[in-house]
Amino acid sequence: MNQLIFKFPFSKKYYEQDFFVSSNNFSAYKLVESWPTWPGKWLNIFGISGSGKTHLSKILEKKIKRIKLIKAQNIDNQIIKELNDLDCLIIDNFENNIDEKLLYSILNQSKQLENYILINSTSSIKNFDFKLIDLKSRINSFLYIGIELPTDDLLKVIITKTLSDKQINISPKLSDYIINNVDRSYEKLLKFLKEVDELSLSTGKSININLIKKVLNR
Numbered sequence: 439m440n441q442l443i444f445k446f447p448f449s450k451k452y453y454e455q456d457f458f459v460s461s462n463n464f465s466a467y468k469l470v471e472s473w474p475t476w477p478g479k480w481l482n483i484f485g486i487s488g489s490g491k492t493h494l495s496k497i498l499e500k501k502i503k504r505i506k507l508i509k510a511q512n513i514d515n516q517i518i519k520e521l522n523d524l525d526c527l528i529i530d531n532f533e534n535n536i537d538e539k540l541l542y543s544i545l546n547q548s549k550q551l552e553n554y555i556l557i558n559s560t561s562s563i564k565n566f567d568f569k570l571i572d573l574k575s576r577i578n579s580f581l582y583i584g585i586e587l588p589t590d591d592l593l594k595v596i597i598t599k600t601l602s603d604k605q606i607n608i609s610p611k612l613s614d615y616i617i618n619n620v621d622r623s624y625e626k627l628l629k630f631l632k633e634v635d636e637l638s639l640s641t642g643k644s645i646n647i648n649l650i651k652k653v654l655n656r
Contacts, residue, residue: 457493458599460592466490466583470498478581479548480555484562485585488625491558495528498556502526510535513544521547526554533559534566538573545576587622596624600631601645606638608645615647619654630654 459467466483469476483491499505506520507528513536521527527548529536536544548555557563562582568574588596597613620630633653638645 457490457497458592458595460589460595462586462588462592463490463494466494466585469581469583470494473498473501474554476554476581478579479552480545480557480580482557482559482563482580482582483585484559484582486560486587486623486625488623488628489585489588490624491585492530495530495556495558498526498528502554513540515540518543518547521551521553524553526556528556528558530558532557532563534563534568538568538570542570542573542576545573549576588624588627590617593617593622593627596627597631600628601635604635606635606645612645612647612650616650619650 457467463485466485469481483494485491495507499507502525504523504525505528506517506524506526507530508517509530510532513529517527521544527544545555557580562584563577563580564582566577568577594610594613594617597608597616601608616627616630620627630653633656634645634650637649637653641649643649
């Protein structure tokens with residue numbers, strides 16, 4: 439008989455010590471760490487979903503007092519007024535989902551105020567098909583930093599850390615098997631580990647190759 443798993447609501451917390459630094463994200467991490475000595479005021483960090491862009495933004499957020507982090511889909515004209523009281527604006531989940539005139543106004547206001555802007559996106563914003571010529575010119579002023587797919591070494595660290603936090607230890611052989619069979623994405627790997635842990639708890643069985651295969655076949 440399967441055991442019941444109680445799922446308690448929790449808020450996701452982002453701690454700098456929990457950010458896994460590797461060759462794929464080193465440049466982005468060091469740039470965030472080096473604030474305010476950036477080569478320019480505007481930065482675009484891009485990478486696949488779950489690559490750590492929001493985590494980096496939360497690290498930056500703790501460094502600056504007058505800062506606002508907002509999802510692109512929630513931005514409206516009110517942000518123009520708020521910029522006057524900010525040193526940095528972080529726009530998360532940008533997918534060319536802000537009205538172009540509004541985005542152009544945001545960048546113009548930021549330029550006048552000489553404050554910082556960080557835009558997170560899955561692909562570089564210079565590759566988006568903006569219609570406004572003046573906006574394209576502003577976009578070209580950004581510094582672009584990409585986060586590449588995680589390395590095997592980084593994935594092994596994530597697997598070990600995530601499971602050890604739950605007092606679970608697995609063999610290097612099982613870790614390698616997971617890496618070779620799960621999509622190379624932070625988000626999908628963490629989702630997979632969560633499902634493995636839940637199945638282990640509900641069945642009362644330890645994490646082994648058969649349990650891992652069962653989750654993979656779902």
